[in-house]
Amino acid sequence: MKHGALLFCGVLTAFSASWWGMVAYPQRQLSNLPIYLGTNDAGMAYQYPTARSGEAAQGRQVYVSLGCVACHTQQVRPVDGGNDIARGWGRRRSVARDYIYDEPVQMGDNRLGPDLANYGERLGTNAFPLTRLFNPQLVVSNTICPPLPFLFDHRSVRISGPSAEALVLKGTAAPAVGEEVVPTLAAYQLAAYLKSLHTSVEVPEALLPVPSEEASK
Amino acid sequence: MSSSPSFSVRGDTSELRSAGPVLYLFGSGLLWLLVGLVFSLVAAVKLQFPTLGAEFAFLSIGRVQGAANASLIYGFAGQAGMALTLWLLARLGERPLPAGGLAIIAVASWNVALTFGVPGILVGQGVAYRWLELPKEVVPLLFLSYITLAVIGTLLFFRRSQKRFSTAQAYLLVALFWFPWAFATGEVTLVYWPVRGVLQAIIAGWYGQAILLGWLTPIALGGLYSILPELSGRASRQPFYEAIGFWTWLILSGWTAGSSLVGGPVPAWIPTLAVASGVLLIIPTVHISLSLHTSPQLRVLLSSPGLFLATFSGISFTISGLATALTSFRCAREVLQHTEFFTGLQQLTFFGFIALALFAGIYVAVPRLLGRKLPFPILSFLHVAGSIFGVGIVVIPLLVGGWCQGWELNSQTPIVTVVQNLKPWLGLHAFGLLVFLGSQFALLANLLVAVGYFLIPFGKPVLDWVLAPNQTAAVHNK
Numbered sequence: 001m002k003h004g005a006l007l008f009c010g011v012l013t014a015f016s017a018s019w020w021g022m023v024a025y026p027q028r029q030l031s032n033l034p035i036y037l038g039t040n041d042a043g044m045a046y047q048y049p050t051a052r053s054g055e056a057a058q059g060r061q062v063y064v065s066l067g068c069v070a071c072h073t074q075q076v077r078p079v080d081g082g083n084d085i086a087r088g089w090g091r092r093r094s095v096a097r098d099y100i101y102d103e104p105v106q107m108g109d110n111r112l113g114p115d116l117a118n119y120g121e122r123l124g125t126n127a128f129p130l131t132r133l134f135n136p137q138l139v140v141s142n143t144i145c146p147p148l149p150f151l152f153d154h155r156s157v158r159i160s161g162p163s164a165e166a167l168v169l170k171g172t173a174a175p176a177v178g179e180e181v182v183p184t185l186a187a188y189q190l191a192a193y194l195k196s197l198h199t200s201v202e203v204p205e206a207l208l209p210v211p212s213e214e215a216s217k
Numbered sequence: 218m219s220s221s222p223s224f225s226v227r228g229d230t231s232e233l234r235s236a237g238p239v240l241y242l243f244g245s246g247l248l249w250l251l252v253g254l255v256f257s258l259v260a261a262v263k264l265q266f267p268t269l270g271a272e273f274a275f276l277s278i279g280r281v282q283g284a285a286n287a288s289l290i291y292g293f294a295g296q297a298g299m300a301l302t303l304w305l306l307a308r309l310g311e312r313p314l315p316a317g318g319l320a321i322i323a324v325a326s327w328n329v330a331l332t333f334g335v336p337g338i339l340v341g342q343g344v345a346y347r348w349l350e351l352p353k354e355v356v357p358l359l360f361l362s363y364i365t366l367a368v369i370g371t372l373l374f375f376r377r378s379q380k381r382f383s384t385a386q387a388y389l390l391v392a393l394f395w396f397p398w399a400f401a402t403g404e405v406t407l408v409y410w411p412v413r414g415v416l417q418a419i420i421a422g423w424y425g426q427a428i429l430l431g432w433l434t435p436i437a438l439g440g441l442y443s444i445l446p447e448l449s450g451r452a453s454r455q456p457f458y459e460a461i462g463f464w465t466w467l468i469l470s471g472w473t474a475g476s477s478l479v480g481g482p483v484p485a486w487i488p489t490l491a492v493a494s495g496v497l498l499i500i501p502t503v504h505i506s507l508s509l510h511t512s513p514q515l516r517v518l519l520s521s522p523g524l525f526l527a528t529f530s531g532i533s534f535t536i537s538g539l540a541t542a543l544t545s546f547r548c549a550r551e552v553l554q555h556t557e558f559f560t561g562l563q564q565l566t567f568f569g570f571i572a573l574a575l576f577a578g579i580y581v582a583v584p585r586l587l588g589r590k591l592p593f594p595i596l597s598f599l600h601v602a603g604s605i606f607g608v609g610i611v612v613i614p615l616l617v618g619g620w621c622q623g624w625e626l627n628s629q630t631p632i633v634t635v636v637q638n639l640k641p642w643l644g645l646h647a648f649g650l651l652v653f654l655g656s657q658f659a660l661l662a663n664l665l666v667a668v669g670y671f672l673i674p675f676g677k678p679v680l681d682w683v684l685a686p687n688q689t690a691a692v693h694n695k
Contacts, residue, residue, distance in 0.1 A: 004375075004382070011391050011467060015398070015431065018471025021490070022423040023402055029484060030416050065341040067279010073555055081480035082551055083627040094482040099414040104345045104407070107418045109477055111555040111622075112264070112639075114632045137268070142633050144640070146267040150274045 033100055036203045048201045051101050052193070059193025062186050064104060066148070073108035074117040074197070088122070089115040090199060092206045098199045113145055121198035128191040130183050131167055138173055151187040155180060228585035234313035235303060236586040238320035240668070242300030243579055245328050247661060249292020250572075252335070254654040256285035261647035265640065275339040283350035284338045290348050290428065291359065292331050294571055295396075296324070298436040299366055301578040302389045304586075305443055306370055309386055310377030320369050327362035330355040344408050346421040348428050353408045360400060367393045384459045388439035391467065392432050399427035415483050423474035429566055430470035437534075437574035441509055441527055444577055448524035449513030462504035469494045469501060473541070477559070479550040495545025502538030506531070522597045523580035526573045529605050533569030537562060552623040557639065561615025568653065569608045576604060576660070583664060592666045596659040603656020610649025618642025 036048045052060065063069075076090030084090060094117055099105050131138055134152050136145040152167070157180050166180040175181055183191075202208045228236075260281045263269055270276045307314050314320060334355040337343060342352040351359065370393050374386060403424040406412050412420065442459070446452045475483070475491030509531045518524055540562055544553055553559065580597070584590050591597055618639050625635040 007387060010464070011394070014464065014467035015391075015395060015471060017468065018423070018427075018474070019398070019402065021472065022474050022487070023406065023420055026416055026419050026484070026487065027406075027412060031413055033414065064345045066274070066277045067283060067345070069345060070279040070282055075481055077480035077554070081547075082554065083629075087629070096415045096482050096484070098482060099418075102414060103411050103417070105415060105417040106345065107415070107481065109555055110557065110560065111626060111632075112636055140633060142637055144264055144267045144636055146263065146278060147271040148274075149272050 030096060033096055035100065036097060038202065040202075046201070048203060049098060049101055049199075052196050055189055055192040056196040057193075059186075059189035059191065059196075060102075062151075062190045063193055064106065068116075069106045069108045071108075071110060071112035071145070072114070072116045073111055074115065075107045076115060076117050076199070084115060087115075090118045092200065092202075092208050094199060095203060095206045097203055097205070113143075116194070116197055117199055119197040120195045121200055123195060128195050130187055130191055131169070133187055133190060134167055134169075134181060134183075135173060138169070148187075151184055151190065153182045153184055155182065227588045229308065229311065231307050231311050231313045232304065232582075232585055233588075235307040235317065237317055238314060238324060239300045239304045239307075239582065240586055241321060241324050242296045242303070243583065244664070244668075245324065246293050246295075246297030246300060246575075247579075247657070247664070249288045249296065249331065251654065251657055251661070253285045253288030253293055254650060254657065256281050256288060258647060258650045258654060260285060261643065261650055264643050265647065274341065280339050280341065280343065283343045284335050286348055287331070287335055287338060287343075287350045289567070290433075291351065292335075294433050294567070294575065295363075296327065297575040297579070298392070298433060298571075299363075299370075301440050301575060301582070302393060302436055303366070303370055303373065304578070304582045305385060305439060306373040306377075306389060309383060309443065310373055310379075312373060312376045312378060314369060315372050315376070316369055320366060323362040323365035323369075326358055327366075330358040330362065334359070346403075346407055346417070347425055349403050349407060349421070349424065353404070356404050356408070360397065360404075363400070364397060367397060383443065384456075384463060385439040385442040387463060388435040388442065392435040392439070395427065395435070396432040399424060399431060403427075415481075418478065418481070419475070419483055419487060422477045423471070425477070426474040427471060429563065429571075430466075430473070433571045434466075434470070434534075434566070437530065437571045438505065438509075440574045440578045441531055441534075444523060444527045444574075444581055445509060445511050445531065448521050448527065448581065449511045449517060451511045451513060455508035458504045458508035462501045462508060465497075466501035466505065469497050473498060473545070476545055476550070477554075479547060479554060492545050492547060492550075496542050498538060498545075499542040502535060502542065506535040506538070509534070521580075522601045523577045525601055526580065526604070527577035529608075530570050530573035530577060533565055533573065533608070537565045537570060540565070552627060553619065554623070556619040556623040556626065557615045557643070558619030558623060561612050561619055564615065565608070565612045568611055573604060573608070576600075579660070579664075583667065587667055587670070589667065589670070591663045592670075593663050596663040600656050600659040600663070603652055603659065607649055607653030607656055610652055611646055612649075614642040614645040614649065618646075 037045065038048065039045050051057075075094045076092070077084045078093040079085050085093070098117070099107070129139060133148045135147045135149070136143045137147070154175065157163075157178055162180055163182050166182050169175060169181060200208060259276065260278050263276070263278050263281070303314055303320075330351075334351040337352040337355065338350050343350040344353065371390070374382075374390055377386075403420065406420050407417055407424070411417060472494035473491050475487035476495050479488040479492065481488070510528075513524060513528070518528060543549065544558070544562070580591070621642075622635055622639045625638065626632075
């Protein structure tokens with residue numbers, strides 16, 4: 001090859017094209033995506049999404065720092081793009097608006113565990129079972145989800161009596177007599193974050209299915 | 218570039234005067250490869266035995282995988298790739314490396330940044346995007362070191378003895394320029410001043426492709442384009458294919474970024490463009506492959522570890538390019554998205570193509586720079602065989618297991634069962650990592666003895682004595 005300058009300009013154009021297309025233009029298209037102001041069936045105004053509470057936001061940092069994203073995605077694919085909705089991982093597909101408060105975004109790309117985009121919704125009114133963080137194998141047998149014992153305080157029972165917060169562990173998992181396992185602040189924060197995960201709110205770009213449609217499935 | 222095959226062991230003056238920084242880069246790259254593989258292995262073993270070491274937060278799978286990624290990309294591929302780049306630019310341009318002392322300092326500070334950065338990931342200071350895991354505190358040092366080496370490489374290119382330059386040089390120059398641009402974009406928009414929402418995922422996807430296809434692939438291709446014809450003794454006669462391959466690769470590879478976002482919460486045009494360019498990637502793959510593969514004689518192939526590795530590296534490039542094109546279609550993505558299949562494809566590109574090409578570079582460059590052959594042919598054989606089999610056992614289980622995982626995820630099989638069915642494949646993958654890791658010790662031992670010959674006091678007579686039967690046999694055979 002000859003013509004070094006020509007080559008250089010060509011390379012610059014070829015590469016910068018994808019930079020303009022994949023970095024600069026999406027920024028222009030998406031960086032001002034607003035929150036959605038809507039009215040529900042009862043005539044009540046709502047906004048979506050809302051920022052997380054302080055505890056859940058701190059729990060998000062725990063989630064990020066432990067690298068949970070290595071096995072858990074947080075994105076529901078549309079009905080025609082996979083089985084996510086049929087599996088009950090969400091009632092509608094995920095859209096860009098779901099993530100505008102997330103930093104860093106934890107969409108993930110590998111599913112060695114269930115999708116968590118609507119985990120809080122699946123919990124319903126139940127509190128998050130903290131035993132699931134202490135030792136997932138006690139709750140779901142055969143799961144490969146690693147235990148997080150460092151989020152718990154394994155200590156001897158205080159003179160004032162057993163803690164009300166201590167985990168109820170049975171059988172071989174039960175601590176020795178006179179000892180107890182108490183969640184730390186980080187465990188409560190992570191639980192609050194997982195509880196806060198839900199996206200089943202109607203937005204114009206992704207409508208929720210009408211209940212009769214859902215029932216017929 | 219010289220068309221006649223040269224088998225001389227001793228390098229030209231321009232190479233020998235560049236030996237210090239190049240050997241330093243190769244050596245430290247190899248050490249980071251071992252570190253990265255150990256971390257990968259820990260993560261793979263932890264998937265088999267989740268309760269193992271669970272009490273240590275720094276051994277969380279997410280963090281260990283991050284540390285492995287950073288060690289492999291920036292420690293191994295980055296440094297060994299830079300070594301290959303500088304050595305080839307010096308050799309093909311017939312000029313010695315300028316500012317060798319500065320280059321040594323840059324390599325040292327590159328390693329200092331990684332030495333602080335990788336433990337930083339383990340204690341939870343890392344960044345949650347693939348291949349941007351290094352804590353932001355060490356990034357400026359890393360960037361500065363790379364820029365220093367890149368400027369030296371560019372000077373080397375512009376001082377070349379002849380005005381004409383080969384496709385290999387063009388690829389190497391592209392890689393030198395592309396990494397700082399991509400790295401700066403990734404760090405600025407994702408770590409220092411993060412953009413909003415899904416834009417992060419879009420840019421992170423683009424960054425991943427830029428690193429693998431825009432930076433490391435051109436380095437490996439540059440290496441193969443200059444190593445293969447020389448060692449096989451058959452010069453490439455396909456300048457037209459080379460040019461088509463070069464330009465279409467440059468134009469298309471960056472656009473495939475959105476393929477990880479098919480079905481994702483992003484504007485539909487991004488995955489659509491990615492599907493289109495992913496399918497079109499078949500054009501550069503075919504053209505590059507046709508101009509790369511030289512069909513050497515079997516006798517020559519078996520006698521040269523460098524040629525053997527380079528040939529397999531080229532084959533991996535062809536397979537991974539074709540597989541990328543075929544799995545770009547939406548119907549394939551619907552099944553394979555979010556499975557181990559694409560991890561496997563990525564590792565085929567990284568270990569099968571890029572790492573093998575870098576090893577081939579080591580087998581050609583190091584003897585020329587040291588002026589003597591690697592002392593133990595049996596270790597070379599073990600390394601080559603172990604690496605190639607290792608890549609197979611690393612990659613194939615992920616591809617097959619990921620395929621099954623995708624079908625089962627799209628059925629109503631409970632997720633715990635899906636993962637239980639995947640577990641044997643992941644176990645086989647872990648065994649492959651062990652084989653690959655083990656074989657690297659053979660290369661390390663070979664190199665240490667070869668270098669120790671020069672560095673250790675009295676090393677030469679001692680090693681001559683140790684190797685004496687070996688060399689007598691070699692002389693005898695001639």
